[in-house]
Amino acid sequence: MDAVAALRTLVEWGVDEALEDAPRARFAMPQAPAADTSLAPGRPKAAPRPALAASAPIQQAEQLAASATSLEALRATLAGFDGCALRATATNLVFTDGNPSAGLLVIGEGPGPEEDRAGRPFVGASGRLLDKMLGSVGLDRSNYLISNIIFWRPPGNRTPTDQEVALCLPFMWRLLALTRPRRVLLLGKLAACSLSGSQLGIRRLRGQWLPLAVPGLEAPVPALATLHPAYLLRTPAAKREAWMDMLALRTALDSDASDAG
Ligand code: URA
Numbered sequence: 001m002d003a004v005a006a007l008r009t010l011v012e013w014g015v016d017e018a019l020e021d022a023p024r025a026r027f028a029m030p031q032a033p034a035a036d037t038s039l040a041p042g043r044p045k046a047a048p049r050p051a052l053a054a055s056a057p058i059q060q061a062e063q064l065a066a067s068a069t070s071l072e073a074l075r076a077t078l079a080g081f082d083g084c085a086l087r088a089t090a091t092n093l094v095f096t097d098g099n100p101s102a103g104l105l106v107i108g109e110g111p112g113p114e115e116d117r118a119g120r121p122f123v124g125a126s127g128r129l130l131d132k133m134l135g136s137v138g139l140d141r142s143n144y145l146i147s148n149i150i151f152w153r154p155p156g157n158r159t160p161t162d163q164e165v166a167l168c169l170p171f172m173w174r175l176l177a178l179t180r181p182r183r184v185l186l187l188g189k190l191a192a193c194s195l196s197g198s199q200l201g202i203r204r205l206r207g208q209w210l211p212l213a214v215p216g217l218e219a220p221v222p223a224l225a226t227l228h229p230a231y232l233l234r235t236p237a238a239k240r241e242a243w244m245d246m247l248a249l250r251t252a253l254d255s256d257a258s259d260a261g
Contacts (some may be wrong), residue, residue: 057083061167065174071100077246078151084167086160090152092119096175098141104253105181106134107172107191109228110150110160121146122229129229130187133242137250145179147172149191165194178215182256184212184221185249187227195223202227207245209252224249 043078060083075095081087094111097120114124122130134140150160150168160168172195176184186192189202196210206227211220226245227238 020053055163055166058166058170062170065170067117068174068178071096071175071178072180074171078171081171084152084164086150086152086154086164089155091116094119094121094148094152094153095151096145096147097121097123098145099143100141100145100179102144103182103256104139104185105179105183106130106144106146106147106175106185106187107195108148108187109190109230110148111151111153112157112230118155125233126229129233133229133232133246136243137246139250139253143196144185145181147175149194160190165190169194173215176212176214176221178245180217183249183252184223186210186223186225188231192223196225202231206241207248222252223250 019259021179045174061081064077064081065074068077075093075133079093087093090111091173094115098106108122108126108130111121112124115121115127121127131140149172150164151171153163184195186195189205192202192205192210193199195212196205198210202225205225207225209222209224212223213220224245226249227242229242232239232242
């Protein structure tokens with residue numbers, strides 16, 4: 001195969017970016033735990049997320065997440081967790097940014113290339129649009145904590161598999177339990193569906209407050225589903241709906257503040 005054909009094949013496989021100057025012989029490195037083949041991608045999309053708790057790496061993720069008693073401990077635990085194969089191809093863990101005690105948690109899908117390089121969520125084009133959206137209702141990163149369902153960049157920005165989601169979810173539930181937000185903003189279908197359990201599309205869910213049953217918290221946490229900024233970049237006409245959602249968020253935060261005061 002000549003060099004151009006080899007490069008084309010790599011791009012088709014999702015290898016669209018050089019992360020380091022020199023190649024790494026990954027087959028000569030310690031392997032991540034074998035994937036749970038019952039959860040391989042290619043399952044029909046509409047099927048409910050099945051008996052994921054049976055898988056040993058998921059149980060390990062649940063135990064590790066439960067053992068963390070602070071946000072910093074959770075970050076350290078996640079950084080040491082090698083049960084998710086995405087960690088091997090990512091440059092950095094992308095955990096949280098912003099203010100953990102602000103009472104608002106914003107949750108996206110997973111890191112893209114800029115986030116992978118920076119080790120911080122939402123620093124690329126989607127992040128800049130999100131900053132403007134939240135800024136338009138008076139919120140900056142001192143007013144919320146931001147994170148993602150997936151903590152490492154999927155190669156080539158592919159959609160995360162059900163197994164990758166299931167391996168990351170225990171850490172997200174623990175993040176919710178530790179930070180106890182009064183409100184959550186769910187960006188896009190992956191965040192909205194994997195935390196609420198709904199199977200509906202995001203265009204149906206957006207604008208709705210979904211009750212999140214967070215293990216360890218007494219009451220469900222109200223979470224507003226909205227459109228992901230990456231979708232809005234591709235579909236500017238949908239910005240109007242996202243704007244309505246921002247107003248609904250602002251109204252809820254103001255009413256929480258007046259209840260508390
Ligand atoms: N999209 C996401 O869902 N999360 C990020 O951190 C960046 C882009």
